[in-house]
Amino acid sequence: xxxxxxxxxxxxxxxxxxxxxxxxxxxxxxxxxxxxxxxxxxxxxxxxxxxxxxxxxxxxxxxxxxxxxxxxxxxxxxxxxxxxxxxxxxxxxxxxxxxxxxxxxxxxxxxxxxxxxxxxxxxxxxxxxxxxxxxxxxxxxxxxxxxxxxxxxxxxxxxxxxxxxxxxxxxxxxxxxxxxxxxxxxxxxxxxxxxxxxxxxxxxxxxxxxxxxxxxxxxxxxxxxxxxxxxxxxxxxxxxxxxxxxxxxxxxxxxxxxxxxxxxxxxxxxxxxxxxxxxxxxxxxxxxxxxxxxxxxxxxxxxxxxxxxxxxxxxxxxxxxxxxxxxxxxxxxxxxxxxxxxxxxxxxxxxxxxxxxxxxxxxxxxxxxxxxxxxxxxxxxxxxxxxxxxxxxxxxxxxxxxxxxxxxxxxxxxxxxxxxxxxxxxxxxxxxxxxxxxxxxxxxxxxxxxxxxxxxxxxxxxxxxxxxxxxxxxxxxxxxxxxxxxxxxxxxxxxxxxxxxxxxxxxxxxxxxxxxxxxxxxxxxxxxxxxxxxxxxxxxxxxxxxxxxxxxxxxxxxxxxxxxxxxxxxxxxxxxx
Ligand code: GLY
Numbered sequence: 157x158x159x160x161x162x163x164x165x166x167x168x169x170x171x172x173x174x175x176x177x178x179x180x181x182x183x184x185x186x187x188x189x190x191x192x193x194x195x196x197x198x199x200x201x202x203x204x205x206x207x208x209x210x211x212x213x214x215x216x217x218x219x220x221x222x223x224x225x226x227x228x229x230x231x232x233x234x235x236x237x238x239x240x241x242x243x244x245x246x247x248x249x250x251x252x253x254x255x256x257x258x259x260x261x262x263x264x265x266x267x268x269x270x271x272x273x274x275x276x277x278x279x280x281x282x283x284x285x286x287x288x289x290x291x292x293x294x295x296x297x298x299x300x301x302x303x304x305x306x307x308x309x310x311x312x313x314x315x316x317x318x319x320x321x322x323x324x325x326x327x328x329x330x331x332x333x334x335x336x337x338x339x340x341x342x343x344x345x346x347x348x349x350x351x352x353x354x355x356x357x358x359x360x361x362x363x364x365x366x367x368x369x370x371x372x373x374x375x376x377x378x379x380x381x382x383x384x385x386x387x388x389x390x391x392x393x394x395x396x397x398x399x400x401x402x403x404x405x406x407x408x409x410x411x412x413x414x415x416x417x418x419x420x421x422x423x424x425x426x427x428x429x430x431x432x433x434x435x436x437x438x439x440x441x442x443x444x445x446x447x448x449x450x451x452x453x454x455x456x457x458x459x460x461x462x463x464x465x466x467x468x469x470x471x472x473x474x475x476x477x478x479x480x481x482x483x484x485x486x487x488x489x490x491x492x493x494x495x496x497x498x499x500x501x502x503x504x505x506x507x508x509x510x511x512x513x514x515x516x517x518x519x520x521x522x523x524x525x526x527x528x529x530x531x532x533x534x535x536x537x538x539x540x541x542x543x544x545x546x547x548x549x550x551x552x553x554x555x556x557x558x559x560x561x562x563x564x565x566x567x568x569x570x571x572x573x574x575x576x577x578x579x580x581x582x583x584x585x586x587x588x589x590x591x592x593x594x595x596x597x598x599x600x601x602x603x604x605x606x607x608x609x610x611x612x613x614x615x616x617x618x619x620x621x622x623x624x625x626x627x628x629x630x631x632x633x634x635x636x637x638x639x640x641x642x643x644x645x646x647x648x649x650x651x652x653x654x655x656x657x658x659x660x661x662x663x664x665x666x667x668x669x670x671x672x673x674x675x676x677x678x679x680x681x682x683x684x685x686x687x688x689x690x691x692x693x694x695x696x697x698x699x700x701x702x703x704x705x706x707x708x709x710x711x712x713x714x715x716x717x718x719x720x721x722x723x724x725x726x727x728x729x730x731x732x733x
Contacts, residue, residue, distance in 0.1 A: 195657060201717040201732030202226055203706040204545035208336050209233040209242070210731035212327035213547050218733065221319040224252060226547040227555040228309045228317060232328035234543060235305070236380060237336055238727075239362070239577060240345055240564045241543035241633060244383065244395070245404075246270065246579035247304035248559030249443040250312055251430055251617040253626060255552035261624035263432070263441045265617075268308020268425040269610040270301025270581040273414040278604040281587055288587050297413030299567050299580035301611065303395070303404075305559060307425040310392025315427065325388040332384055332575075335376030338369050341726030349565045354411065358570030379575025396420045403574040411569065422608070428497075433457055433508055438627060438650055442618040442642075443558075444504065445497040448490040449616025451507055452639045455489060456482040457646070458513030459520070465651040470662065471680055473687035474522070479647070480667040480674050480693060481520045483640055484528055487669035490639075495602025496610040502602070525692035528672040541565075542615060542633035546708045548717050554629040554708070556617030558638075584611035616642040620649070622712065628656065630707035632722070637675075640666045641703035649709070656709040656720035664702040677702055704728065 200223075202213030213230030221229070227250065234242025247270040254260030280298060283289030292298050313321055346362050346369060353359045360366070361380075364373050386394050394400055401420045408415045431444035433454030440457060442450025459482040468475035493502055506512050519526065542560035560579070561567075567580035585605040603612040616638050617631040628649060632641040641664055648659035663679030674693040676685070688695050701724035708730075709718045719730030 195719045195721070195730055197717045197719065197730075197732035199550045199717075199733045200226070200548060201708045201719045201730060202230055202545065202547045203708055203719040203721055203730045204230050204234060204728070205242070205543045205704065205706065205725065206234060206237040206727050207729035207731070208237045208327075208331055209545065210729045212331075213545070214731035214733070215327060216319060216324060217547075217549055219319065219323070221324075221549075222317070222551070223547040223549040223553040223555040224312050224316040225319045225324055226549065227545060227557045228313055229324045229327055230545050230547065231305070231309055231557060231559060232325050232384065233331055234545065234559070235576065236328050236331040236377060236384075237342075238543055241541045241559065241561055243303075243559060243561050243566070243579070244305055244576040245303045245571065246559060246561040246566060247301070247581065248308060248557065249447055249613070249615050249617055250308065251441060251443055251556040251619055252312070252316060253441070253554040253619045253621070253629070255626065256624060258551050258553055261621065263430045263619060265428050265430045265443055266308050266312045266425055267428050267443075267446065267610070268304030268311070269446050269613055270304050270579055271419075271423055272301060272582065272585070272605050272607060272609045272611070273416065273419040274422075274607045275414040276582075276605045276607050276609065278589055278606065280605055281585075293587055294563070294580050294583040295567065297408055297411035297567070297569060299582045300408070300413055300415060300569065300578045301581040302415055302419050302423045303579060304423065304425055306387060306392040306395035307423055311425040311427065321391060322388045325384055329381055329384045329388060332377045332381035335374040338371055338373050338375045339727050340371040343369050343371050345564060349568055352568045354569045355407075355572060358572060361570060361575055377575050379573060381575070383574045383576060396423055400571075400574050404571050404578075407569065407571050407578075431504065431508060435461055435646070435650060437622070439621040440618065440646065441621065442616055445494055445500075445502055445612075446610040447613040447615050448494040449614050449639050449642065450618070451494060451504060452486040452490050453616055453618065453643050453646070454508050455486045455513065456643050458508070458510055459485065459517055460647065461510075462514070462517050465647055466653075470648065470652040470654075471684060473684045473691065476665055476674070476676075476680070476684065476688060477522070477525065477691050477693070478520070479643070479665060481526060483643075483667040484526060484669050484672075485516055485519070486639075487636070487667070488528070490612075491669065493602060495612050499606060499609050500602045523691070528669045542635070542638065544617065544631035544633060544704070544706045546629040546631065546706050548626065548629060548708045548710065552626050552710070552715075554619055554626050556619055556629045556631045558615040558617045558631045558633070560613075560615065560633070581611055584613060585609075614638045618642055618646070620646065625712060626710045627712070628707055628709040630705055630720075632703035632705045634703035636668050637664075637666045637702050640664070640668075641705060645705050645707065656707050656718050660705045660707060660720045660722050666702060675702075701725070
């Protein structure tokens with residue numbers, strides 16, 4: 157990793173073999189080994205977490221498809237090649253930018269977040285004697301939300317795709333039917349979950365001749381191929397009303413889940429307005445509720461616009477402090493206000509306004525960290541696995557697409573006969589009313605489980621424009637850290653004028669209001685850490701890499717596309733021409 161693929165005769169692959177997870181300090185060394193110029197494409201590009209997925213997207217573009225077609229083809233290929241988070245049994249969000257000459261400049265979004273079943277209620281994760289039961293919340297059939305992926309990709313295709321639906325599924329079907337070569341990254345991530353899969357016989361999906369898959373072996377998934385084939389033939393409705401729905405509900409009934417045929421038949425992806433802001437003259441467009449990502453990023457950028465981050469310098473204690481204080485405030489607002497927009501009244505225009513940011517900025521001191529309150533608050537667990545892909549076509553149309561199963565391999569529950577895994581996204585709802593805060597004030601009502609409600613997400617597929625022209629398209633996995641990972645990449649690009657790969661490689665930071673800790677990746681200077689502690693921050697160095705950004709930047713002068721592939725996770729790849 158990473159792998160670079162170009163269409164045409166001169167195929168090249170840069171393939172550095174490293175372990176499954178590497179530290180950011182290590183990735184900085186790797187960055188020097190991969191010439192930045194080698195990730196430049198003249199016409200179109202796709203960046204995603206697997207080589208096969210990026211190739212599937214590039215194949216769609218080479219056949220005259222647009223950025224939406226490419227994203228759909230790449231997403232279906234990820235459902236085969238990246239079962240950690242690529243999926244049929246989960247959900248996600250898509251942000252689409254239409255350029256001038258193709259109905260733009262304008263943007264829209266597709267929300268295909270999973271939804272709670274009709275039986276859901278705020279206390280459904282309480283077990284015996286009303287005690288919170290984390291297993292019910294995260295690791296049971298009750299943790300599964302109604303999947304949105306087939307509907308979301310279907311809606312994007314119906315409204316904005318150019319190619320035939322069947323053609324977009326063809327690469328994924330090929331990969332599932334004929335198999336693809338398992339990477340070390342895939343086999344290493346699979347190893348710990350094999351023994352946890354339900355029903356236990358589902359482990360055979362991820363095995364080869366009854367034993368764990370080895371790197372370099374060809375892995376075929378015939379049941380998944382058959383499901384994709386049904387979807388290709390009958391369209392996305394097959395997932396919700398056809399044989400796939402029948403198999404999914406059978407598994408729910410077997411395991412005590414609540415999703416019914418009616419829940420599946422009633423699920424709909426929704427086209428929603430993007431959230432948008434400006435930052436020092438750039439436009440930043442991202443996903444609104446039920447994701448918190450876009451709103452939080454715009455609120456933080458509004459706060460930071462009052463400071464000179466470029467002058468403070470990348471990685472300085474001053475700039476990290478200001479970013480952490482912006483994060484603290486945006487995450488407090490996230491907990492207080494954000495949830496499913498169809499079931500909550502969210503003061504979004506206020507939260508996104510410059511006037512609100514100006515008031516909030518008054519509460520930030522350059523000289524001392526603030527304190528987060530209330531001290532009793534505990535976040536529910538939120539999965540760090542998810543996956544992002546970016547596409548740009550020859551007309552400058554761009555798609556940012558983030559999809560998730562919540563935890564790696566989701567609930568670890570498979571649908572026998574259908575060959576795919578189910579999400580545990582219900583875990584993104586707050587655990588129960590009295591558990592969010594002793595005061596009962598913050599983070600509770602907007603994101604408590606309720607019938608057909610969509611759980612709050614952090615996914616942040618984002619597009620940056622200047623004068624209506626594409627500057628960059630990006631996103632990341634990482635649970636709540638997604639928001640700050642994308643914020644960091646945006647400020648690296650816009651304030652610190654980094655190239656896209658540099659912006660991705662740079663060590664990351666995260667503050668989420670509570671716990672009141674500043675998490676830093678390795679790579680910041682010890683002097684900086686001491687200065688941050690002197691300001692009053694509780695600094696924690698995290699050895700686990702934060703996020704995995706897949707991005708494409710566009711040179712405004714030449715129109716050339718530069719893909720950025722995160723080296724924190726293995727197997728990421730860019731493809732294009
Ligand atoms: N499951 C991660 C997210 O929705 O943000």
